[in-house]
Amino acid sequence: MASVTPTSALPPSTAPPSATNGDVEMTAPSANGDDEEEDPNKVPDDAVETLYIHNLNESVRIPILKETLLNLFKSYKPIAPVIAHRNLRMRGQAFISFPDRETAHKAKKEVAGFPLYGRPLQISFSRTNTDAAVSKFNGDEALAAHKAERAARKKISRRKNPLRQKAQAKLKAAAADSSATGQPIANAPRRTIQMPDEYLPPNKVLFLQNLPEGTTKEDLQDVFEQHPNLIEVRLIPTKRDIAFVEYADEASSTVAKDALHNFKIDGETKMKVTYARK
Known part of the structure; x- marks a missing residue:
């Protein structure tokens, strides 16, 4: 991996705890991993221009992590911004896009395993591109459609959430008992009025x-x-x-x-x- 040379400007591995930044949620990574590629030099047919990076050190602040990743991938001309969040579901993960699939594939091969802040990077293709990449490659109309599709996926995901379904089933059962006995529902949620x-x-x-x-x-x-x-x-x-x-x-x-x-x-x-x- 001789082509990847971290610059002296990279922050030290003793960076303080994390930050929260970014406004794009990405989907799960592509199934195409190193183990499934018969020819490591061939770009997978379903590859996109965005890479999914995980096993990142969660103690590093998000702004520092983003800057470090941009420096690390600088020779591959990444498309800013790097997407990384501090919320529980997205910790230790990031998404970074490149000018084309070939460049993304090269970056994936050459940077995978690089020990960043004491942890070897694990890299695969994302299932979808970042908003910045969609806008750059396909224009604003495609970006609007991309965001709408993502919002629809989230809505379906929330509706199918097992915990949500369990809570709704419990409320329905309590409502049925209340109707049968004439007693108010115990622990029913109360609507509070917030003062402006x-x-x-x-x-x-x-x-x-x-x-x-x-x-x-x-x-x-x-x-x-x-x-x-x-x-x-x-x-x-x-x-x-x-x-x-x-x-x-x-x-x-x-x-x-x-x-x-x-x-x-x-x-x-x-x-x-x-x-x-x-």
Whole structure:
């Protein structure tokens, strides 16, 4: 793998914990792996211009990881941006696109196994291209169709989620029992009315709602520490879609609130940020 030479600009392997960035969710990698390729020099028929990279060191911050991967693949002229997320489902993974399938195949062969931050890279072809690659190769209309197809896949996936189906079945059974006995459903979800932001007085503590599944304390710290005077992030163990963020003063919390209300941590779910109730 002589053609891959990391530059001296690569960050050290002792980089601090991760960040959350990016707004594209990719599908699973292609089934074409090294073990299934009869001729290692032949580009698989279903290969795309995007590579799926995994076994990445999860302790490296996302911005540093993206920069490192761009430097590592620099000679193959990668198409920015590198796609990597810190959420639970996407940790230790990234997607990077190239000008053509042949270049992607060459990069895959020559860089696979490279020890990046102490872990050998595992590389295969992605099933689909990144949004940046779709836009570059096929134009804006194709990108819109690509996003619509992805949204449809997600909707079907959520609907078929076993945990969701189990919860719905439990609610239906409880509703049936309630109808038969005339008793209210125990533990039925209650609709809470949220006071509009404008009626909540300024507060140095922010209340976060609608956090995507898998959001960690580190994810939120990486987002909110971009605004000065952050003191603490507090998660609620029994309620994983909410959290509290405290700043040193009301002015700092107001800046963060205005900047991050409706921010998409996972690239698709809008986070609600209001002042906390005093």
